[in-house]
Amino acid sequence: MISTAKPLWEFRDVSKSYPGVVANDKVCIKLLPGSIHGLLGENGCGKSTLIKTLAGVQQPDSGSILRNGERVQIVSPQSAREMGIATVFQEFSSVPTLSVGENIFLGNMPRSRFGVVDWKKVHADAAAVLADMEFDIPTEAITGRLSVGEQQLVEIVKAVAIKATMVILDEPTAALGEEEIDRLHQLLRTMRGRGVSILYVSHRLDEVERIVDEVTILRNGRVVRASGETEINVSEIVAAMVGEEVGEHYPKECSSGHEVVLEARGLATSTGVVDASFKLHRGEVLGLGGVLGSGRTQIARALFGADDLTAGDIVLNGAIVRFRNEIDAICSGLALVPENRKSDGLFFNFRASGNITAASLRNLARFGVLDLETEAEATRVLIRDLEISKQAEQRTVNFLSGGNQQKIVIARWLFSDAQILILDEPTQGIDIGAKIALYTLINTLTRAGKSIILISSDHDELLAMSDRIAVVHHGVIRRTVKAADLTHDDLVRASGDPVDEHFEEALA
Amino acid sequence: MKRIFDNQLIGPFAAMVIMAVIVALTTERFLHPGNLSNLSLQVSIVALIAIGSTIVIYAAGIDLSSGSMVALLTMVFAQMLKSVGIPLALALPLLLLVGSLLGLVIGMITAYGRIPSFITTLAALIAFRGLALTFNNGSPVFSLDPALEPIFYGRLLGVPMPFFYLVFFYALAAFTMNFTKLGREIYAVGGNAAAAVLTGIDVKRVQTTTFVIAGFMTALGAVLMSARLNSGSPNYGQTLELQAIAAAVVGGASLAGGRGNILATLMGAMTIVIVQNGLNLNAAPSSVQNIVLGLIILIAVGIDMWRSEIASLMSRMLGRFRPSDATTASKAT
Numbered sequence: 001m002i003s004t005a006k007p008l009w010e011f012r013d014v015s016k017s018y019p020g021v022v023a024n025d026k027v028c029i030k031l032l033p034g035s036i037h038g039l040l041g042e043n044g045c046g047k048s049t050l051i052k053t054l055a056g057v058q059q060p061d062s063g064s065i066l067r068n069g070e071r072v073q074i075v076s077p078q079s080a081r082e083m084g085i086a087t088v089f090q091e092f093s094s095v096p097t098l099s100v101g102e103n104i105f106l107g108n109m110p111r112s113r114f115g116v117v118d119w120k121k122v123h124a125d126a127a128a129v130l131a132d133m134e135f136d137i138p139t140e141a142i143t144g145r146l147s148v149g150e151q152q153l154v155e156i157v158k159a160v161a162i163k164a165t166m167v168i169l170d171e172p173t174a175a176l177g178e179e180e181i182d183r184l185h186q187l188l189r190t191m192r193g194r195g196v197s198i199l200y201v202s203h204r205l206d207e208v209e210r211i212v213d214e215v216t217i218l219r220n221g222r223v224v225r226a227s228g229e230t231e232i233n234v235s236e237i238v239a240a241m242v243g244e245e246v247g248e249h250y251p252k253e254c255s256s257g258h259e260v261v262l263e264a265r266g267l268a269t270s271t272g273v274v275d276a277s278f279k280l281h282r283g284e285v286l287g288l289g290g291v292l293g294s295g296r297t298q299i300a301r302a303l304f305g306a307d308d309l310t311a312g313d314i315v316l317n318g319a320i321v322r323f324r325n326e327i328d329a330i331c332s333g334l335a336l337v338p339e340n341r342k343s344d345g346l347f348f349n350f351r352a353s354g355n356i357t358a359a360s361l362r363n364l365a366r367f368g369v370l371d372l373e374t375e376a377e378a379t380r381v382l383i384r385d386l387e388i389s390k391q392a393e394q395r396t397v398n399f400l401s402g403g404n405q406q407k408i409v410i411a412r413w414l415f416s417d418a419q420i421l422i423l424d425e426p427t428q429g430i431d432i433g434a435k436i437a438l439y440t441l442i443n444t445l446t447r448a449g450k451s452i453i454l455i456s457s458d459h460d461e462l463l464a465m466s467d468r469i470a471v472v473h474h475g476v477i478r479r480t481v482k483a484a485d486l487t488h489d490d491l492v493r494a495s496g497d498p499v500d501e502h503f504e505e506a507l508a
Numbered sequence: 509m510k511r512i513f514d515n516q517l518i519g520p521f522a523a524m525v526i527m528a529v530i531v532a533l534t535t536e537r538f539l540h541p542g543n544l545s546n547l548s549l550q551v552s553i554v555a556l557i558a559i560g561s562t563i564v565i566y567a568a569g570i571d572l573s574s575g576s577m578v579a580l581l582t583m584v585f586a587q588m589l590k591s592v593g594i595p596l597a598l599a600l601p602l603l604l605l606v607g608s609l610l611g612l613v614i615g616m617i618t619a620y621g622r623i624p625s626f627i628t629t630l631a632a633l634i635a636f637r638g639l640a641l642t643f644n645n646g647s648p649v650f651s652l653d654p655a656l657e658p659i660f661y662g663r664l665l666g667v668p669m670p671f672f673y674l675v676f677f678y679a680l681a682a683f684t685m686n687f688t689k690l691g692r693e694i695y696a697v698g699g700n701a702a703a704a705v706l707t708g709i710d711v712k713r714v715q716t717t718t719f720v721i722a723g724f725m726t727a728l729g730a731v732l733m734s735a736r737l738n739s740g741s742p743n744y745g746q747t748l749e750l751q752a753i754a755a756a757v758v759g760g761a762s763l764a765g766g767r768g769n770i771l772a773t774l775m776g777a778m779t780i781v782i783v784q785n786g787l788n789l790n791a792a793p794s795s796v797q798n799i800v801l802g803l804i805i806l807i808a809v810g811i812d813m814w815r816s817e818i819a820s821l822m823s824r825m826l827g828r829f830r831p832s833d834a835t836t837a838s839k840a841t
Contacts, residue, residue, distance in 0.1 A: 306706070330708035344706055349699035349766035358696055359707040365689035372687065412707065 006069065008033045008197045009054070009166055014063035016049050023049040025221040026063065031166065036188060036198045037227065038212035040205075041241055042431035046221040047201055051168055054199070055087040056080030086159030087168040093155070096144025100154055101126035103143050104161045129161045133187055147293060149180030156187055167191065168199045173207060174429050177291035177457055185211050203431060205234045206460055217241055238432055249432075250464035251439055255283035255446040260318075262420055262451065264303065264477075267312035271298045274475035276312070280420065285442060285452045287466030287483060289459070289491050295475035296455045297339060300422045303453070304336040305329035330359055335418035337409050339425045339455070341402075345409045352392035353379040355408050360416040382411040386441065403434020410441060421445065422453045427461060439465055459491045512682050512771065520759045520775040523808065527779050531786030538789060545668050547778075547785055549660070552670030553736070554751045555777035557729040559681045560611075560722030561749070562756040562773040566685070567718045568698040568765025569625035573614060574726040574752055576636035578745030581607055581730035583640045586649035586740030589656075596653050604727045610636075611723020615716035625719075633749065640742035648741035652734060660735035670732065674774065677725070681770045694718060698765025754801065755780060758808040780804065 007030035016024040024046045031037055041047050052058045053065075056074040064071050067083060074080045080087075094103040101123045102109075110121040126139040135153060137146065143154060152172060159167045169188075173181045188198055188211060202208050208215070214227035217240045225240045238249065262280040267273055272295045280286050288296045301307045303314060305323030313320045316332055323329040326336075338344035347355050357364055357375050364370050383392055386407045389400055397405055406426060413421055423442075427435045442452060442465060456462040462469060463483050470480040471491065532538045557574050564571040581603055588599040614632055618625045643649075662669040685691035693714045696704045704711050733744055759776030761768030783804060787797050811818065 304706075326706055327708040327710065336706055338703075338706055343700075344702045347696055347699040347703055347766070349695060354692065354696070358692075358704070358709070361689045361692055361709070368688045368690060370687055370689055370692060 005032045005034070007031055007066075008068060010066040010069075011050070011053075012064045012066065014050075014053060014060045014065065016053060016058065016060050022221050024053070024060070027218070027221070027223055028226065029216050029223065030227065031197045031199060032214075033165070033197050034192055034195045035213045036192055036200055036211055038208045038215040038232070039199055039201045039218070040208065040215055040237060041218035042433055045218040045241075047218055048170075049221075050218070051087065051170060051199070051201065054080070054166075055085060055168060081162065081164075084163065084165035085168065086162060086164035086166070087170070088152075088155045088159060088172060089170050094143050094151060094158075096142075098143055099123075099139060100130075100137055100141050100143055100146070101139035103154060104129060104139075104158050106158075108162070126161070129157055133157055133160060133190065135187070147180075149176045149183070152176060152180070153184060153187060156184070160191065164196065166197045166199070168201075170201045171203065171429065172200070173202060173204055177293065178459070179291050181207060203429065204458065205237055205432075206458070208232070208237070209234055241431075242433060249436065250461070251436065251443065252464055253443040253447065254467060255443070255449075256467045257282040257284070257449075261316070262303075263315040264299075265313045265315065267299065267302055267314070268310045268475075269298060269302045269307045270310055271301070271307050272475045273298045273302055273307075276302075276472070276475065276477040278470045278477050278480050280451050280453060281467075282451055283446045283449050284468065285446060285454050285466045286480065287462040287469040288453060288455045288472055288477075289462050289469055290472035291457075294472045296472045297424055298475070299472065299477070300336060300424055300453065300455060303329070303422060304334055306336075330416065330418070333417070333419040335359070335413035335416065335421045337406075337413070337421065337423045337426055339428070341405055341409055346397055346405055348396060348398040351394065351396055352383060352388065352408055352411075355397055356382060356411045356415050359412050363416075378415055382414060386411055386414075387437065401434070402430040403437065406430055406434070406438065407441070410438075414445075418450070420451045420453070422455070424455045425457065426454070427456070427458065435461075459488050463488060463491065512686050512769075514769060516760055516767075516769040517772050517775070519811065520772040520779070520808075523758065524775045524779045524782065527782045527786075531782055531789075535786050535789045538786060543785070543789070547781060548668055548671045548674070549736075550785065551777050551781040552660075552674055553729045553732050554748060554755060554781070555674055555774055556677060556732070557726050557748060558752040558755040558773050558777050559677055559770065560718075560725035561752040562759070562761050562768065562770055563681070563685070563694060564625070564718045564722050565753070565756050565761045565763060566698045566765060566768060567694045567715055568701065569618065569715060569718060570629065570753070570763070571614075571625065571719065571722045572629040572749050572753075573632035573636060574722065574729070575745040575748035575750070576633045576640070577607065577610060577723070577726045578730045578733055578748055579742050580610075580636040580640040581727055582734045582740035582744050583643040583649070583742055584740075585730060585734050586652055587643055589652045590649055596655050600731060603731060604724055607723045607725075607727020607730065608720050609723070611719040611721070611726070612716065614723070615719030618719065619712035619715040625715075637742065643740075643742070646742055648739055648743070650739045652738055652740065654738075656735045656738055658735075660732050673728070673732075677728075678771060678774050685770050690714070690717065695766050698767075700766070751780065751801075752777075754805050757805055760808075760812060762812075776808070 009031040011027055011029045013026040013028060014024055015022065015026055027050060039047055039050065053060050054074065056077045056079055065074060066072065074083065095106065104126045105122055109117045110125060112118040123139045130137060130139065135157060137150060143151060146154065172184060176184065192198060200212055209232055212232060215225065215232055215237065216223055216227050217225040217237065219241065259282045260279045261282050264276050264278050267276040276299050278286065288299065290296050298307060302309055305325050305328050321332060347358060353375050356379050364375060379393065383390065388407050389404045392400055392404060392408065397408055427438055445452060454462065454466055463486060466483040468480045469483050469486060470477045537543055561571050561574060584606060585599060585603050588594040588602065589596065594602065614628050617623055618628045660670060664672060685694070693709050696709055697711050697714045701711055734740055755777035756773050757763065757776070758779055759768065759772035761773065780801060783800055784797055787800060
């Protein structure tokens with residue numbers, strides 16, 4: 001496409017080792033101005049190392065970094081910024097209590113003559129940048145009150161405001177819904193049009209396919225496909241990332257029975273669930289689609305007793321139940337694997353054992369004393385069965401990869417023998433191999449007669465892994481449809497379109 | 509046993525031994541048997557209270573109230589024994605009950621009222637001291653009961669009684685934290701309260717329980733304090749809460765919660781008392797003692813925070829890598 005252009009940044013044979021592991025092994029990459037470059041690979045392939053080197057967080061052991069063909073050294077994040085490199089990390093670096101304008105200029109606030117912050121100028125300049133990016137948010141808005149998607153866009157506007165020529169995006173869409181992803185992509189295309197070079201890291205291959213101009217794929221610290229060597233197409237990318245042909249990306253098995261185990265009848269909460277009705281069968285995977293903020297997570301919380309119902313009934317195995325809190329729900333055989341496993345799921349101070357038994361301490365204790373032998377044995381078995389890293393037995397879970405961590409959260413509910421599992425974005429931020437392992441695990445669960453409510457923003461995943469799908473729209477679920485009868489487009493339209501008739505139409 | 513004596517004890521144990529060696533080398537009288545048994549007396553009150561402070565810290569709370577509560581409880585104790593005339597055998601368990609109830613109130617305000625424990629216990633720190641002054645017109649009460657002194661000064665087989673209290677309560681605390689449902693729940697709440705809620709742990713009840721434990725242990729400290737001085741005073745226990753927290757921190761408890769070994773708190777308390785004892789024997793003024801105590805806290809926490817940097821510096825100096833580093837690094841890529 002623009003392969004004749006001179007690269008803005010170039011890595012030549014850049015290597016970086018950590019004790020015991022070569023994270024980057026003679027990596028070469030060329031980043032062109034006005035181009036969106038996808039950087040792909042499984043967890044631990046060396047993507048983060050490469051990003052950190054470019055962002056000046058660390059120094060390479062060998063090799064050279066060239067800027068416009070000249071050898072440079074990026075000695076610190078400050079020097080990276082001075083050279084026009086901006087990094088948008090997965091975790092936001094905005095201060096949630098400050099206004100959008102303040103965040104945009106954080107660190108280089110315009111000042112008046114007396115060294116005091118010139119607030120008029122801050123907000124005027126911020127408004128100018130926002131308007132320039134066609135981004136409609138008041139600069140006085142408190143950043144923490146914006147939606148996750150809007151906060152993500154603010155992060156990118158920050159990069160624009162410092163006039164960055166090189167923008168690194170690390171998993172920018174991990175927490176975004178379809179609509180917000182579109183908006184983000186639009187913003188990126190605008191920046192590309194202005195000659196900005198963009199390095200885009202993502203696990204969501206469907207969107208990579210849509211947005212990037214070229215890809216570099218890393219495996220075990222080496223470049224296995226340089227840009228131009230791969231067609232930008234999901235199956236080829238997956239094959240290159242994993243290093244082997246992946247037989248089936250979504251190994252779906254159907255185990256759905258006829259017996260209704262859980263029924264929601266007109267659920268409503270004060271948190272945004274308006275009218276949700278659906279049935280869940282034994283051994284079934286019921287997918288909940290919809291955009292971020294549509295109320296999917298709130299429905300899950302309401303089912304789990306975390307939020308109070310203002311209307312409606314939950315019917316469990318034919319009987320109406322009322323959960324006062326999570327403890328009631330757990331005792332009735334429900335489980336929730338939360339969207340954010342780091343903040344809501346895992347105990348980083350525990351090894352696998354403590355994490356796995358956390359929801360079952362009642363059953364594990366006799367007169368308040370824990371049966372540690374049973375705990376150790378059950379942990380060993382689950383680690384073996386779920387193919388969790390052996391390390392998990394000895395070390396606290398912060399040392400594990402995202403995929404292993406997620407398996408441990410699920411193992412917790414296997415140990416508690418939960419019959420209904422609500423999985424909220426279970427594959428978010430984990431690599432493709434771990435995703436497939438998780439899909440297989442879902443099959444194992446349903447085969448054992450457990451039922452699953454799957455919440456996912458990844459439409460392909462939702463379509464492939466669900467037996468039936470309910471689309472949540474402004475807190476409302478009216479109908480559920482067989483997944484096989486829906487296409488990707490239906491789902492996008494049904495969840496994204498604000499007009500109700502269109503929604504009905506899409507599901508019709 | 510492996511569970512209890514884990515590697516979290518190495519650092520605090522080393523600190524304690526190093527301090528003891530330094531003091532022993534510089535101070536002749538330190539190793540004198542009389543001084544050593546005096547040490548166990550000195551450490552007993554703060555070390556017992558520190559059990560409660562540490563358990564509160566494990567659940568990601570903080571207890572600033574114990575010093576004032578000691579003063580209040582010694583006055584309540586004095587009132588029971590002298591004014592009301594309750595016999596010691598009844599007054600003693602009653603005082604432990606009062607302490608636990610005060611802990612219960614603090615715990616419930618914190619957990620169910622959703623007020624940070626720093627604030628509730630700061631309020632209690634101030635209010636308890638004031639409450640202590642309302643007894644006996646704010647004057648100390650002396651000569652409580654002759655039967656009180658053996659509780660502190662008595663000996664069994666030549667060993668001071670407080671030594672046995674320490675052994676018993678630290679053993680009980682170590683058992684609770686490592687082998688019981690409650691202990692596991694405390695670590696879970698301190699490690700990640702949001703996750704604890706979603707796994708069906710009654711977080712508020714657990715938080716409250718830690719303050720009840722702290723209240724009980726503080727009452728025990730108040731009994732020993734009364735026995736030691738055979739009196740009650742609204743001025744007792746000044747900065748005791750900070751010493752107890754210091755013992756927990758020097759023992760490696762993370763103020764963020766969820767991490768630490770309760771036996772290390774005993775070592776932390778020992779370390780502090782050994783240093784104080786060494787300074788005392790060398791007739792150092794109390795100003796110096798406080799400065800040194802401040803430095804110890806800073807160094808202990810510093811070593812904890814910079815652990816990975818120190819480890820990598822050491823491994824670089826040794827010119828080889830520890831195998832466990834590899835896994836840490838591969839996670840970072």
